[in-house]
Amino acid sequence: MQSGHPTPSANSYTLAELVGNIAQTDGDYSTHIPGLMIYRRSRVTDPMPCIYGLGLGVTVQGGKRVMLGEEIFDYAPGQSLVTSLDLPVVSYVTRASSAQPFLGMGLALDARVITQCAAEMNFSTPLKASTSLAMSVVTLDEGLLDAITRLVRLQDEPQLIPLVAPLIQQEIIVRLLNGEHGPALRQLMTAGSPGQQIAKLIAWLKQHYTEDIAMDDLADKAHMSPSTFRQHFRAVAGMSPLQYLKHLRLQDARQLMLNEDIDASSAALRVGYESASQFSREYTRLFGAPPLRDIKRVRLAT
Template identity: 75%
Template structure:
């Protein structure tokens, strides 16, 4: 068995450390690229991971998706291919060696275009797997990501070079360990692509009460086959996914727009305030008002939909 060597990510860690000098999240002049620094471990936080690449350059993290647990650390990357409700938290961090991570949003259209132009040694098996994977960083991908971060020091060149490096990163992801996960996202007619289309529709229409049979029809599947494939991709049932998405958005509405719990419940499609409060407490561990008070005092109060 060939053991993959761990790439040297010290330069990348130094570049991010120079930018993210205090705890928090950092946007960059490259819109798809963000950084995070955290000097201590964090409590488990329900959030939504969208289509993108997470790379840890220092420290460690745990992400749970349904019954699956993903533990990863420095030099490892995680890919999510659809919007996934997860529980995420930093497991290794200190003031001396803070957690440092980067997030790169990916474009499904770019992935589809490049995948169509590439030749792959192994054909893609017609199966459905989790829309999330963890891999050790390889040398080529590390080099491309480092060049993208270095580019932040040359603002005039960003509009010209950043899109080219981002395309290179997608090519390297498609040809590496994350490749099968990404290819299933864009494989025309595959179960994973059909589920991804339904998830995109749910994301835009999550306040509606849609029968599960109608969602199955959108995926061109029988109800039982749809539920089976949906759980295989997302790690939970369609109903659990819809409920989770509503509660996540309600939390953000209360945080960002100062809505009370009742108003937020109505906005996201709940008809019963008491049901909303019960389900909110089950997901976030506290009733809405108490949770929002705690969140406003937290460093990560507005981080409900970030990595």
């Protein structure tokens, strides 16, 4: 379990004020800055399965927990979470109240910018040969916190956003690569590394998960033996390839039922299930309720 509550700095209080001004009531807020989202919750939330993409998350006030397979990440104010590829997780707010609501922010990261910056940087420590989990929680250093604060503050100067935001976002990526999040980001951008092979395979899976896929065929695509492939996949994604495939299918089926108002059997077929009963069992295991009841519950909550 990752935990620990760093002492908030003056910049942390400034960021909390800026975020609180944007999110004055509960909800998810898009901003004028591409890729930047702000979140506010005035009470703890139920665990919610979702997909975290390549990005940076920061808890500004309150507390949050993210579960990836058997790994548990708790992060508090002054801590950052980086996800270096698309991962199915379960996340929820653990500390929030009306007086002290949870405040958080998420920033999508650009893989091309990460690759370009990493190629131009000289790193003092070489990458280890082993693959590491594509998610990490570390304490924000003052330089990174300052850059994030300046990015959020740009919301008040919309005329500067097109020119200045990309520069600050690039600075954030450089600081991430240079800090404790760096190894996880670099391993997925290093040509020929096992981490990059898994990242490419996951990108392929996202496009083809509705198809009938044999796990040994995935190993062939990654140019690994089946046992080595499973080992590297679990090391990066926190779960087996089969679990990952199930998460993709079930998450998509849920969105289909919510957005297109189709029944569970139709959704199951659309995402690649041949058995409606197997779909219902696995859906219930992931979301905590059968499809019909879960969809009703989500609609009542929104």
